[in-house]
Amino acid sequence: MSSRARVIVMNSALGPLDYRVPHGMAVEPGSIVVAPLGPRQLLGVVWEEDRLKSEHVGDNRLRNLLGVADVPPIPAPLRRLVEWTADYYLSPLAAVLRMTMPSSSALEGQKLVVEYRATGAVPPRMTPQREQALERIGDRQGLVRELATIAGVSDAVIRGLVKTGAIEGVEVDLDSPFPEPDPDHAPPELSTDQAYAAGILQGAVAAGAFEPFLLDGVTGSGKTEVYLEGVAEAIRRGEQSLILLPEIALTEPFLKRFTARFGVEPVAWHSGLRQSQRRRAWRQIASGQAKVTVGARSALFLPYKKLGMIVVDEAHETSFKQEDGVHYHARDVAVMRGRFEGCPVVLASATPAIETRAQVEAGRYRELKLPGRYGPAQMPAIEAIDLLAEPPERGRWIAPKLVTAIDATLARGEQVLLFLNRRGYAPLTLCRTCGHRFQCPNCTAWMVEHRLINRLSCHHCGHAIPTPRLCPECKEEESLVACGPGVERIADEVAALWPEAKTAIVTSDTIWSPAKAAEFVARMEAGAIDIVVGTQLVTKGYHFPNLTLVGVIDADLGLEGGDLRAAERTFQQIMQVAGRAGRGTKPGHVLIQTHAPGARVMEALVSGDAEAFYAAETESRRDADAPPFGRFAAIIVSSEDKGEADTAARMIARAVPEVEGMAVFGPAPAPLAMLRGRHRFRLLVHAARSLDVQDVIRDWLGGLEWSAKVRVAVDVDPYNFL
Structure with a gap:
C-alpha cells in the first residue's frame, strides 16, 4: 500500500494534489477522501498516479489525508468516463467529477430520521383543515414539511394532529434497500x-x-x-x-x-x-x-x-x-x-x-x-392549413378549419391538443402610444407577459415584475398591448370559443414536478380535460387513447433564428406532437397551421416521407461540412463590463493559430448579447472532422491571459447558438 496518494479535490481551479496516507488508513484509486487545503477541508477522489501529471513534491512536504468515506470507491469505468468527458468538453476534471457526488450527506454513515403517518384515530376537535389533511395524506408517510405540502396545509396543522395522536412518528432508516423489480412480473404481449x-x-x-x-x-x-x-x-x-x-x-x-x-x-x-x-x-x-x-x-x-x-x-x-x-x-x-x-x-x-x-x-x-404502431392503432392523418389562404379571424390565432375540426372532435367526446412552443400569454408587450417595449434589464430579451400570475418575466434569467398598469415611458394608462400569442392567449381563445370545454395549460410553469405531471395524466385519463394547450412538454412520452386531434398553432416558429438544426428540430417536434393523436383504437388527425406549406419540412410532415427529408437535410449538412461531417466549437466570452469582454474576445481572435482544416469566425456580439447581466461575445470554430480541435483550442487559449472579470467558456458541439 502506497504511503502517498494523488487526489482530485473538488476545486476546479486546482489540478491534482499529492497527499500522505496516514498509517492505518487504506485508500485505493476511486476512494473518496477528505483532504486539507490551507485551513479548509475538501472532498476529493484518489486517482491513479500514472494517469495524471503533478509537480513532484517530496514526502516530507506532504500533508496527511484527514479521512476516507465509508462508501465504495468511484469505479474505474466511471473514472475513465470522467477523464474522457473533461478532455472532450474542455472542462476541469474536478467539475466533471463533482457530478458523480451530488450530495455530501451520501458519504455519511447510517442515518435514522423520524417520519410521520396517519394512525386512523380521529382527533377530538376536527377542523376543516385537519379533515383535509387526513383525507389527502391517506396512507402516505413523510416529514412534517412533506405531509403539509401534500395536504395543502401549514406545518402547524400537521404538528397539531401529531399532538392529538391522529398522526404518529416512526423511525426510518434512510438507507433501507429499494424493493427489487421482478423481470417476470407481467411480461407484455409483443408484436x-x-x-x-x-x-x-x-x-x-x-x-x-x-x-x-x-x-x-x-x-x-x-x-x-x-x-x-x-x-x-x-x-x-x-x-x-x-x-x-x-x-x-x-x-x-x-x-x-x-x-x-x-x-x-x-x-x-x-x-x-x-x-x-x-x-x-x-x-x-x-x-x-x-x-x-x-x-x-x-x-x-x-x-x-x-x-x-x-x-x-x-x-x-x-x-x-x-x-x-x-x-x-x-x-x-x-x-x-x-x-x-x-x-x-x-x-x-x-x-x-x-x-x-x-x-x-x-x-x-x-x-x-x-415501422408500425402497436396493435390496432394507426398513424394519424396529417394536413397543413395555409395561413395565407385560410387565415384566422382578426384578433384570433386558431384558423377556421381547425375550429371546425375541434367542434367535431368535442362533439364525439374526444380530446384535443393544441401545440404552441411559447410559454406565457404574449412574447412582447408594448405601449401603443409611445412604442415603449418591455425588455429585461439583465438580458437582450423581451419580457414575456404571464397573465395567470400577473407578471412580466424574462425566460432567460428569471427576472420578473408585476404587470404595470401604465407605460413607464409616457405614463399613459390602458395603453399597453400584448403582441403575438403564447399558450395562455390560446387558452383564452379556447375559453371564448368553447366555454363548456374543460381546458388545461401544460408548460414548465404548470408542470414543474413529477407529482404535477401525475395529476395531469390522471385528469386526462379520467376525461376531466377536453382541450390541452401546451408547449413541447406535451410532445413526447404521453399516451392518451382518447386524444384524437392535434392542432399546431404556429408550425413556423421553430424555423426562425438561423440555427443549422432549425428544420430538423421543427420536423422532430411536430412529428412528436402529432404522435400524441390516435394512439388508441380511434383514428387521429393532425392539422398544422403554417405560412409556408411548400417548405421542405412542411411537405415532409404532410407526406410522412421522413426519409426524403432526412436525406436532403443530411446532404445540405455535408455540403456545408456541418455536423456530423464537420465540427463546431463555440468560445463564449462574457463579463459584466462590456469593454473588458470585447477586449478579451479580440485578443483571443488575434491569437487564432493557423491550422489546416480550421476556420474561426468572430468575435461578434452573441445573439443574446447580454445574459444575466453579463455582456457576451462569441467566436465560432469550424473544423474538419479529422482535426483534434480540442487540443488546438487547449493550446490556443492556454497561452493567453485575460482580466479576472472575464469568463471564457468553450462549448464543444454546440446546440444553442444564442
Whole structure:
C-alpha cells in the first residue's frame, strides 16, 4: 500500500494534489477522501498516479489525508468516463467529477430520521383543515414539511394532529434497500417486430459487451416495451440498468409503466428529489442494490457498481445537452459510458438526430426498426392549413378549419391538443402610444407577459415584475398591448370559443414536478380535460387513447433564428406532437397551421416521407461540412463590463493559430448579447472532422491571459447558438 496518494479535490481551479496516507488508513484509486487545503477541508477522489501529471513534491512536504468515506470507491469505468468527458468538453476534471457526488450527506454513515403517518384515530376537535389533511395524506408517510405540502396545509396543522395522536412518528432508516423489480412480473404481449428487436437487445445484454443500438420506431410503436425486455434480462443477471429521460415531467408517467411491468417502481433520479432521497438513491446505486435507475441526464454520472444496459429515451431531444457548467451531451456521453462499462447502449427515438443516423450509416450503431404502431392503432392523418389562404379571424390565432375540426372532435367526446412552443400569454408587450417595449434589464430579451400570475418575466434569467398598469415611458394608462400569442392567449381563445370545454395549460410553469405531471395524466385519463394547450412538454412520452386531434398553432416558429438544426428540430417536434393523436383504437388527425406549406419540412410532415427529408437535410449538412461531417466549437466570452469582454474576445481572435482544416469566425456580439447581466461575445470554430480541435483550442487559449472579470467558456458541439 502506497504511503502517498494523488487526489482530485473538488476545486476546479486546482489540478491534482499529492497527499500522505496516514498509517492505518487504506485508500485505493476511486476512494473518496477528505483532504486539507490551507485551513479548509475538501472532498476529493484518489486517482491513479500514472494517469495524471503533478509537480513532484517530496514526502516530507506532504500533508496527511484527514479521512476516507465509508462508501465504495468511484469505479474505474466511471473514472475513465470522467477523464474522457473533461478532455472532450474542455472542462476541469474536478467539475466533471463533482457530478458523480451530488450530495455530501451520501458519504455519511447510517442515518435514522423520524417520519410521520396517519394512525386512523380521529382527533377530538376536527377542523376543516385537519379533515383535509387526513383525507389527502391517506396512507402516505413523510416529514412534517412533506405531509403539509401534500395536504395543502401549514406545518402547524400537521404538528397539531401529531399532538392529538391522529398522526404518529416512526423511525426510518434512510438507507433501507429499494424493493427489487421482478423481470417476470407481467411480461407484455409483443408484436413480431417488437419481439425480434427485444430478442436482439436481450442477447446483447447476455453477451455483456459494448454495442450501441438505434431503436427507431414510429410514435406509438412500443419502443418502451422493447427496451424494457433488455432491462429485464439485465435484472435476471443481477446487473443494473440506467434509463435516461429528457424531462423531469416524463418521469411520473414512465414510473407507472415500469411498475405495471416489474411490480415495483425503479429508482428515480432528478432535481425534484429531497436530500434524503438523493442520499438513499446514491448509496444504493453505489452498492449495486438499486437495479434500475430512471432519471435526467445527471443520472449518467452516478457510480453504478455493474451496469448491464443504458437506454437514452427520446434520444433526439436537445434537452440532453447541458448548457451550463460542463457542456456535455448526455446522448454521446451515454455511448461512451457504455463503451467503458462494456454494456449495450440503446438510443430510442421516433425521430433520430442526423448525427445518430450518420453513425448507423457508418456501421458504428446497429439499427432496430419498428415501422408500425402497436396493435390496432394507426398513424394519424396529417394536413397543413395555409395561413395565407385560410387565415384566422382578426384578433384570433386558431384558423377556421381547425375550429371546425375541434367542434367535431368535442362533439364525439374526444380530446384535443393544441401545440404552441411559447410559454406565457404574449412574447412582447408594448405601449401603443409611445412604442415603449418591455425588455429585461439583465438580458437582450423581451419580457414575456404571464397573465395567470400577473407578471412580466424574462425566460432567460428569471427576472420578473408585476404587470404595470401604465407605460413607464409616457405614463399613459390602458395603453399597453400584448403582441403575438403564447399558450395562455390560446387558452383564452379556447375559453371564448368553447366555454363548456374543460381546458388545461401544460408548460414548465404548470408542470414543474413529477407529482404535477401525475395529476395531469390522471385528469386526462379520467376525461376531466377536453382541450390541452401546451408547449413541447406535451410532445413526447404521453399516451392518451382518447386524444384524437392535434392542432399546431404556429408550425413556423421553430424555423426562425438561423440555427443549422432549425428544420430538423421543427420536423422532430411536430412529428412528436402529432404522435400524441390516435394512439388508441380511434383514428387521429393532425392539422398544422403554417405560412409556408411548400417548405421542405412542411411537405415532409404532410407526406410522412421522413426519409426524403432526412436525406436532403443530411446532404445540405455535408455540403456545408456541418455536423456530423464537420465540427463546431463555440468560445463564449462574457463579463459584466462590456469593454473588458470585447477586449478579451479580440485578443483571443488575434491569437487564432493557423491550422489546416480550421476556420474561426468572430468575435461578434452573441445573439443574446447580454445574459444575466453579463455582456457576451462569441467566436465560432469550424473544423474538419479529422482535426483534434480540442487540443488546438487547449493550446490556443492556454497561452493567453485575460482580466479576472472575464469568463471564457468553450462549448464543444454546440446546440444553442444564442
